[in-house]
Amino acid sequence: MNFTGSHILSIQQFQRADIERVFEVADSMAPYALRRKVTRVLEGAILGNMFFEPSTRTRISFGCAFNLLGGEVRETTGFESSALAKGESLHDTARVLSGFSDVICMRHPDSGSVAEFAEASRVPVINGGDGANEHPSQALLDLYTIRKELGSKGRGIDGLRIAMIGDLKYGRTVHSLCKLLCLFENIQVTLVSPPELAMPEPIVEEMRAVGHSVSITEDLPQSISRVDIAYSTRIQEERFASQEEADIYRGRFRLNQAIYTQYCEPNTVIMHPLPRDSRANANELDNDLNQNPNLAIFRQTDNGVLVRMALFSLVLDVVDQVHKEARDVNWYNSLRTL
Numbered sequence: 001m002n003f004t005g006s007h008i009l010s011i012q013q014f015q016r017a018d019i020e021r022v023f024e025v026a027d028s029m030a031p032y033a034l035r036r037k038v039t040r041v042l043e044g045a046i047l048g049n050m051f052f053e054p055s056t057r058t059r060i061s062f063g064c065a066f067n068l069l070g071g072e073v074r075e076t077t078g079f080e081s082s083a084l085a086k087g088e089s090l091h092d093t094a095r096v097l098s099g100f101s102d103v104i105c106m107r108h109p110d111s112g113s114v115a116e117f118a119e120a121s122r123v124p125v126i127n128g129g130d131g132a133n134e135h136p137s138q139a140l141l142d143l144y145t146i147r148k149e150l151g152s153k154g155r156g157i158d159g160l161r162i163a164m165i166g167d168l169k170y171g172r173t174v175h176s177l178c179k180l181l182c183l184f185e186n187i188q189v190t191l192v193s194p195p196e197l198a199m200p201e202p203i204v205e206e207m208r209a210v211g212h213s214v215s216i217t218e219d220l221p222q223s224i225s226r227v228d229i230a231y232s233t234r235i236q237e238e239r240f241a242s243q244e245e246a247d248i249y250r251g252r253f254r255l256n257q258a259i260y261t262q263y264c265e266p267n268t269v270i271m272h273p274l275p276r277d278s279r280a281n282a283n284e285l286d287n288d289l290n291q292n293p294n295l296a297i298f299r300q301t302d303n304g305v306l307v308r309m310a311l312f313s314l315v316l317d318v319v320d321q322v323h324k325e326a327r328d329v330n331w332y333n334s335l336r337t338l
């Protein structure tokens with residue numbers, strides 16, 4: 001894929017070599033993300049960060065990634081504070097905002113909306129989540145995390161055993177992650193959900209078509225007993241007709257330290273795109289896992305900055321200039337812990 005000037009809308013756009021390129025560039029961003037070095041390569045550039053659905057880590061980490069490359073960030077959050085609430089089309093909003101920005105990140109509740117917006121945009125658009133459809137940057141940071149976690153144990157992504165747990169119907173992160181895993185070899189995927197919240201059939205078919213082993217179950221203990229990664233997800237309550245309907249499924253698959261100790265292999269890595277729903281009736285990943293060294297959820301969020309810096313550098317074609325523009329920081333936050 002030619003990254004320069006491209007929209008990043010779906011994992012479907014990527015080949016395996018593209019993923020390797022993103023990861024290689026992400027690795028090189030560590031000194032800036034850790035604020036040991038400064039680069040001003042994107043000085044003068046503006047990111048339009050447009051989030052029409054709740055977001056904490058995706059919005060802020062895209063913003064931080066752009067700031068760390070020297071650019072400025074402008075944000076719109078929520079329909080009610082934008083002209084979309086006055087009946088403006090995505091087309092017109094895209095024409096206007098792309099005049100103010102060099103790249104746009106967008107999240108929107110409707111599947112396909114970010115692609116529609118991108119068609120009218122004059123600058124590259126990165127999909128920060130479009131309804132239940134896709135969340136490509138999350139899948140990239142998830143796989144980057146998997147690669148790092150397994151790499152430290154001498155393993156690669158090929159041959160991975162992963163359980164995906166929870167709302168697999170509406171969870172866009174697992175949709176993108178499954179598509180991404182189709183670029184790798186010999187993956188064993190166990191899909192754990194209530195039947196009503198099952199992974200969409202076309203995605204299951206796509207995985208089977210490339211030769212992956214896919215099993216479907218409602219049995220959490222059995223599904224997590226022989227995997228490298230247990231990837232939990234939140235019930236996507238905002239996509240249900242009512243909270244009462246979401247309540248039926250909340251808390252169905254809870255993972256805590258006792259269950260982990262009883263059923264998981266010792267080094268099973270626990271992941272979650274976050275936010276984890278920590279309310280008592282959900283509590284899909286218990287706080288008693290916080291001391292478990294295999295809980296990778298906050299390494300995922302840290303890795304998100306590296307991967308998003310890589311995407312900006314590739315799309316804006318400045319990868320080779322990032323380090324030329326670099327210098328050591330004048331001030332280092334020695335109180336910061338990793």
Ligand code: NCD
Pocket residue numbers: 057058129135138171172173233234236273274275
């Ligand atoms: C996810 C999302 O928005 O799809 N969050 C995120 O971006 N890390 C998952 C979720 O909200 O449950």
